[in-house]
Amino acid sequence: MIRASEDNEFYELSSPTLLPKASGFLWNEKMMIHMNCRGYAVAQFMQPEPAKYSYAPNLEAKTFMQPEQPYYAHHPGRFVYVKDEETGEVFSAPYEPVRVPADRYTFAVGKSSIVWKVECGGVLIEMSLSLPKEEAMELWRVKVTNLSQRQRKLSIYPYFTVGYMSWMNQSGEYHEELQAIVCSSITPYQKYQDYAKIKEFSDKTFLLADRKPVAWEVNQEAFEGEGGITGPSALQEEELSKGDARYETPVGVLQYRIRLAPGEEEAYRFIFGPAKNEEQVAQIREDYFIKSNVNGEDGFEAAEREYDQYIREGRGCIEISTPDPDLDQFVNHWLPRQVYYHGQTNRLTTDPQTRNFLQDHMGMSYIKPQVARESFLLALSQQKPDGSMPDGIILHKDAELKYINQVPHTDHCVWLPICLSTYLDESNDYSILEEQVPYADGSGTETVLEHIHKAMKWLAGDRDERGLNYINQGDWCDPMNMVGYKGKGVSGWLTIATAYAFKVWADICEYGGQAEIAKEYRRAAEETNEVINRYLWDGEWYARGITDDNVVFGISTDQEGRIFINPQGWSLLSGAADEEKREKLMRAVREQLETPYGVEKLAPSYTSMREDVGRVTQKHPGSAENGAVYNHAAAFYIYALYSVGEREDAYRLLRKMLPGPTMEDIVQRGQLPVFIPNYYRGAYRQFPRTAGRSSHLFNTGTVPWVYRCLIDGLFGVQGTPEGIAIRPQLPSEWSEAKVRREFRGATLQIEMKREPGVTATEVYANGVYLENGVLSDLKPGTEYKVSVKIPVSE
Numbered sequence: 001m002i003r004a005s006e007d008n009e010f011y012e013l014s015s016p017t018l019l020p021k022a023s024g025f026l027w028n029e030k031m032m033i034h035m036n037c038r039g040y041a042v043a044q045f046m047q048p049e050p051a052k053y054s055y056a057p058n059l060e061a062k063t064f065m066q067p068e069q070p071y072y073a074h075h076p077g078r079f080v081y082v083k084d085e086e087t088g089e090v091f092s093a094p095y096e097p098v099r100v101p102a103d104r105y106t107f108a109v110g111k112s113s114i115v116w117k118v119e120c121g122g123v124l125i126e127m128s129l130s131l132p133k134e135e136a137m138e139l140w141r142v143k144v145t146n147l148s149q150r151q152r153k154l155s156i157y158p159y160f161t162v163g164y165m166s167w168m169n170q171s172g173e174y175h176e177e178l179q180a181i182v183c184s185s186i187t188p189y190q191k192y193q194d195y196a197k198i199k200e201f202s203d204k205t206f207l208l209a210d211r212k213p214v215a216w217e218v219n220q221e222a223f224e225g226e227g228g229i230t231g232p233s234a235l236q237e238e239e240l241s242k243g244d245a246r247y248e249t250p251v252g253v254l255q256y257r258i259r260l261a262p263g264e265e266e267a268y269r270f271i272f273g274p275a276k277n278e279e280q281v282a283q284i285r286e287d288y289f290i291k292s293n294v295n296g297e298d299g300f301e302a303a304e305r306e307y308d309q310y311i312r313e314g315r316g317c318i319e320i321s322t323p324d325p326d327l328d329q330f331v332n333h334w335l336p337r338q339v340y341y342h343g344q345t346n347r348l349t350t351d352p353q354t355r356n357f358l359q360d361h362m363g364m365s366y367i368k369p370q371v372a373r374e375s376f377l378l379a380l381s382q383q384k385p386d387g388s389m390p391d392g393i394i395l396h397k398d399a400e401l402k403y404i405n406q407v408p409h410t411d412h413c414v415w416l417p418i419c420l421s422t423y424l425d426e427s428n429d430y431s432i433l434e435e436q437v438p439y440a441d442g443s444g445t446e447t448v449l450e451h452i453h454k455a456m457k458w459l460a461g462d463r464d465e466r467g468l469n470y471i472n473q474g475d476w477c478d479p480m481n482m483v484g485y486k487g488k489g490v491s492g493w494l495t496i497a498t499a500y501a502f503k504v505w506a507d508i509c510e511y512g513g514q515a516e517i518a519k520e521y522r523r524a525a526e527e528t529n530e531v532i533n534r535y536l537w538d539g540e541w542y543a544r545g546i547t548d549d550n551v552v553f554g555i556s557t558d559q560e561g562r563i564f565i566n567p568q569g570w571s572l573l574s575g576a577a578d579e580e581k582r583e584k585l586m587r588a589v590r591e592q593l594e595t596p597y598g599v600e601k602l603a604p605s606y607t608s609m610r611e612d613v614g615r616v617t618q619k620h621p622g623s624a625e626n627g628a629v630y631n632h633a634a635a636f637y638i639y640a641l642y643s644v645g646e647r648e649d650a651y652r653l654l655r656k657m658l659p660g661p662t663m664e665d666i667v668q669r670g671q672l673p674v675f676i677p678n679y680y681r682g683a684y685r686q687f688p689r690t691a692g693r694s695s696h697l698f699n700t701g702t703v704p705w706v707y708r709c710l711i712d713g714l715f716g717v718q719g720t721p722e723g724i725a726i727r728p729q730l731p732s733e734w735s736e737a738k739v740r741r742e743f744r745g746a747t748l749q750i751e752m753k754r755e756p757g758v759t760a761t762e763v764y765a766n767g768v769y770l771e772n773g774v775l776s777d778l779k780p781g782t783e784y785k786v787s788v789k790i791p792v793s794e
């Protein structure tokens with residue numbers, strides 16, 4: 001039912017109803033499209049703010065990408081209706097809107113294309129979607145094959161949703177000379193000041209065909225008639241009526257009438273996307289369908305090839321072979337792609353949240369370290385002279401802070417050393433610390449080192465008399481907005497995270513030649529850890545915070561929100577938790593937060609508003625931050641477990657981030673293992689029916705942390721100033737693993753094996769024993785054979 005294709009290029013699903021929301025996504029430099037297996041699509045492009053060209057049927061709110069998007073009959077989609085002209089029978093590929101069960105069906109999510117094969121009544125429809133590298137447009141191929149033993153007379157109707165474009169102005173018509181449907185609109189606005197911006201928008205939606213259709217329809221209502229979208233009346237006529245839309249909802253439908261002998265096929269190509277004007281559509285037609293290059297390729301083919309190349313550039317730096325083939329598949333093929341997507345697109349925002357931006361580029365350190373470097377410098381150039389970081393990083397001159405970035409959060413500074421440390425581990429580029437960077441107000445420049453000192457001082461200063469960090473209207477947890485809005489409430493997690501940030505920064509300072517300063521930060525971390533243990537330890541685990549009214553929460557006497565994951569894991573990182581506390585809090589997590597789908601962010605989920613905590617308690621119990629298996633938080637915890645050598649719990653939870661391996665688990669999650677979603681539903685003990693269900697939202701800070709868990713934890717192949725430290729933490733159920741690690745220009749072929757007689761892990765590089773497992777003086781362009789001998793029981 002689901003499996004990786006033989007060449008590992010695709011992940012395939014053989015039913016449109018088993019996981020009805022199964023999906024894949026493609027992106028390029030300007031756009032993103034999320035396609036589900038049944039033909040529904042969510043696409044947006046940047047101009048520079050996110051905009052649509054295929055709209056919902058009614059006025060859509062502009063918002064950030066949301067989890068658990070509902071699909072419905074008129075949801076934007078890309079379909080092909082197929083009519084047998086002799087029998088009048090109609091089906092649609094890939095499945096919506098007619099919903100005729102196919103005789104054979106495959107939905108294959110690839111890295112640079114999404115492909116369907118749908119066979120119904122002896123007709124095979126193959127559809128594929130790809131993108132060009134730079135431009136906002138979809139490249140579609142549709143192939144029709146007669147698999148039956150008789151001559152077939154068919155009508156094929158590719159259908160592209162245009163939808164409700166604008167309440168001010170919308171229309172559409174077919175242009176003979178372009179062989180295209182072009183729909184026009186004006187983005188609604190009211191202030192005359194906006195006109196200058198609006199007039200530059202690509203407010204048209206076009207559907208360009210490489211082959212001339214016999215007929216078309218541009219009027220949604222006329223197309224559907226009384227039959228509706230599942231059985232459009234227009235299909236009952238011999239030919240579509242060649243209609244247009246005049247302040248009516250437009251649609252892009254074309255008709256091809258074909259006669260196919262047994263075995264015969266016909267192929268079509270379409271381009272669908274936004275455009276500024278008809279001239280641009282004409283140019284696209286010329287570039288993609290008419291002109292060809294020296295290799296005889298036209299622009300369409302060349303674009304598909306270039307796009308594939310672009311996606312391949314996002315390769316990770318490890319390739320693994322373990323006893324768990326599903327993990328291998330995900331880590332080798334899909335995880336780096338998702339990390340790359342974040343680093344390359346910044347989640348299709350022009351003002352990414354500062355913590356997201358920094359963590360996304362922490363991930364990019366493994367893929368394109370140069371991009372990560374530039375991003376860290378950019379973020380620091382927006383730091384205020386008092387050391388605080390803004391809530392979002394402005395990426396475009398016209399961008400402004402929107403949505404959540406208008407709400408003050410106090411955690412942004414902690415991510416600076418934490419994310420930078422990964423970049424340094426990978427690149428060893430300590431010269432970045434000496435880089436001169438301006439401040440947001442233009443008040444001169446200082447080195448990166450000074451910038452981060454200021455950030456750390458800001459964190460040390462933004463505390464109450466007890467030494468606990470203020471939360472204001474939120475920390476990592478966006479919607480925890482009412483703990484401290486009166487100016488008194490503090491964040492337990494942030495205090496702990498600050499201690500950890502001090503420690504990480506101390507290490508960086510030391511390697512950067514500032515041993516004295518490093519000592520100060522270590523002392524500050526220790527003092528913070530003492531404060532944490534004095535005010536936040538609840539006996540079995542750490543509290544989440546203390547409200548404006550001095551009420552400690554996230555503790556055993558709370559009916560709801562009794563335990564939160566973040567303070568537990570981060571206290572392992574900061575060193576606040578000694579061994580006894582570690583055991584206790586790990587037990588509490590296992591008992592109260594762990595589920596078959598991973599570890600929940602908090603439990604029990606809140607079922608009603610807690611006014612001294614905030615809107616997080618108003619989210620549906622078990623969704624998002626209110627007690628879902630929020631993978632970002634789960635990844636922190638797993639990372640923390642590895643940091644203290646708790647390999648068994650770490651691996652068990654890491655594995656739970658992926659759907660499978662059992663079919664039952666995959667069905668419950670409803671998602672293909674081609675990305676990690678931001679959450680799986682939690683509240684397992686309250687609402688088991690929905691627990692495990694994927695949010696299908698692939699924007700998440702989870703993935704760089706999962707990569708770090710693999711590099712620093714599970715396989716233990718982390719960079720150090722001297723070279724690379726080989727310290728695997730394989731789960732006891734594995735007797736061996738192989739890792740190919742690309743590192744600072746060298747390649748390491750590492751074989752890890754449990755061997756009888758070995759009492760402590762031994763590491764050899766090209767046969768030579770390595771002290772502490774550290775391989776130093778690596779030469780770029782060289783391949784090293786590393787063998788790791790691990791005790792049988794460990």
Ligand code: CEZ
Nearest residue numbers: 353355356404476477478479624625678699
């Ligand atoms: O967004 C994420 C943020 O992008 O939530 C995380 C936070 O650390 C990330 O920076 C945890 O709060 O405003 C809301 O209520 C939204 O739910 C966001 O908090 C959340 C969404 O899941 C979007 O991904």
